[in-house]
Amino acid sequence: MDPRLLLDLAVGGAALGGWFAAYGAVRLATRPADPTPAPATMELGAEPPALVSLLVNRWTVTEDAAESTLLDLAARGFVELRQPGDDPRQTTLHLPPVPPDDSALRPYERRVLDRVRGLAVDGVLPLTALTFRDPARAKSWNKRLRAQVVADARAAGLSRRRFGPTVTTALSAAALLAGVVVGLAAAHYGSWRGTEDNPGLAAGVFTFAVLSAIAGATPGERDTPLGRQLAARWLGVRAWLRGHEQFDELPPAAVAIWDRYLAYGAAVGATRLTSAVLDLGMGDRSLVWSSYGGTWHRVRVRYPRGSRYGKTMPKLLFSAAISGAVGGFALKLFGPSADLFSTGSYPGARTFALVAAGIVAGAVLLLASGGYTLVRGLADLLTERTVTGEVLWVQVWKSTSQGENQPARPWLHYLAVDDGSGDRTTAWGLPSQWAGDCHDGDTVTLRVRPWTRRVVGFAVVGHGRSRSLAEATVPETTGVAAARAGAPSVTPQALFPPEEVGQAVGLPVRPAEAVDLPGPLTGVQFRAAGDGAAVLAVQTVAGTAGQWIWRLNARGQELPGVGDGAYLAGERAVLRVGDRVVLLTLLGVARGRAAYLPWLLAQAAARAAGRDEAVS
């Protein structure tokens, strides 16, 4: 190997290695503490179970946070858990006819309670029906819950970002240095190799971009002195609860006796059975709860596999024709040679005859298959029927192949529907262009072909309760989430009424005017009512572009408790609600009114959150 290449590789490798070593050292230095447990005690504290779960799990929000919050709500009278028999999985949730005042609930407590209220039928919900049926929605819901718990912990001084602004800046500066070194090494390589385009700049920029992205990605939370102190105390409570072996075997309905102890027990991991029964994650697609007909019941769903399922008639006929053609051709070619009892004169004649016989048998099967497909396909066409029922599950079934420049696109979805005819059903094949129109819990009417299980007509006749809990999904580059996520459903005009903008900028403003912006950005501008000068620019974007915009603008003074994240930097502020990002920029005479932007953002965030939960 050329020594110059070795030198370039060594220099570049050393720069990258040095940066990753620094990154690893920082992660090691900022890892959350492992507090020494205090003596065992049964004295509970004032912290809610979700925060306790964060503290005892080394500043990580686990699934215990949501489960313990549900139990805590039951202990405080917002829901009631009843277990009719011996199986705790038969536990049901009941909403009280006169609920307690919920104005003081924390955001994550309200999120859990709203989920129960949104799914309940006549105030009743099976405990195991709390699971989600859409992975993107489950991920989004849990992500928001985690963010709310973390925000509450930070506000209480129990937690802080693992990488503070100083550390992030230092790592970014180190990334810049590493990028420069890698770029110089690449430039040196390019110069002695005599390449047309010197790769130095590209390599340096790419290195810097990747390393600074890694530095900017927050690796979670870490402890504070107060947090460590409380964590030690709650670990003492955990020791107490774990010392009582029966506590481990208590079902969720035991909250009626053990009250908040069961909730805190779930938070600290001392309730094995209760934690096993409670589940607010993804459900089982093969055994789904349905409320169709007004009564909760479970439906077993079969998901068919096979080439004929979901096919359109032309494709089916084409398949039949191909099978017939291939079978017929093979039969014509090898038919005369097929003789099981052949005693040919040349060597291998018998073997050839046997092989030909095998091919002929296959050809006959192909012909028969083609004919069968043709007949059944035509019969399928004539036996179309209508099905009405509740949507149980929607999931990608078939996608196009991933090309060089094109990601895989789904073209067929599984659609499981409970039509009330029994406790078993087989999923239908729903063309993907309709998949975004229905959610689990909706009542739909389908025109279907039974043999191919294909949906040829589709209409939503009633929206389910889960529609009001529909979350903005995190868009992916492929898959159903990209098909179902759309542009922001709330316009900038709706988020920022002129009156509030006027209060923030200190003078009356005209209603917002739309502004043409490139790409996925949408924007409006507010102008002073008097002279028409621009005072505030509002830009919104969702999806992947929104994530990048957020990452670039999440700097400056953090505004805790505003939406899912907000920052103020100079005359600019940025807000994130779900997958929407809103950017505010003060203009003209309104510069200097930055102190009012947090209030304006808080109003908009509350408005956006309220609209999300009212979508139906």
Add this chain to the structure above:
Amino acid sequence: MGRGVTLSIAAGLLCLLAVVVIGGALVAYNRLVRRRNQVLASWAQIDVQLKRRYDLVPNLVETVRGYASHERATLDAVAAARSTAIAAAGTPGAADRADAENVLTHALGRLFALAEAYPELKANQNFAALQGELARTEDKIAYARQFYNSAVQTFNTSVQTIPTNLIAGIAGFRPMDFFQAVDGERAAVQVRY
């Protein structure tokens, strides 16, 4: 030769059996000790909460006496019940202690019922604070009792089931009493119009 081998195998099996039996006995003994200690720790928690209640009672009695000094019978009953409960704190049995504590609970209940007839007393901030603190203490006592009874149940089950009962009998472990309500508490509440 054959006989020697057989004897060796038999001896080896016997040794193995002895190891298993002794090991099992040690595990059972340690489990009994652990569960008994859990019972004692749970009892200690009840004790802490009961002592907290004892400390609140004199202040409460004096506050009520300032507004209803002629209600001597009720006030004296509370003071006497407290004294009895403190005396019972020294006895080893949970049953005796439970009885004394339940008497105190009843006496305090009558005291709070009496306070309903004195609006000035009810409005007194000190009284309200003491009442709230006592209510919280009663809740903690209730939970402490639950934990204690749960630990006793686990311990008693170990002491009474085979084969742990063999080790329990040899080592002197005995079933413990639950912290139970008296018969009056269990009876259905009567309503008189």
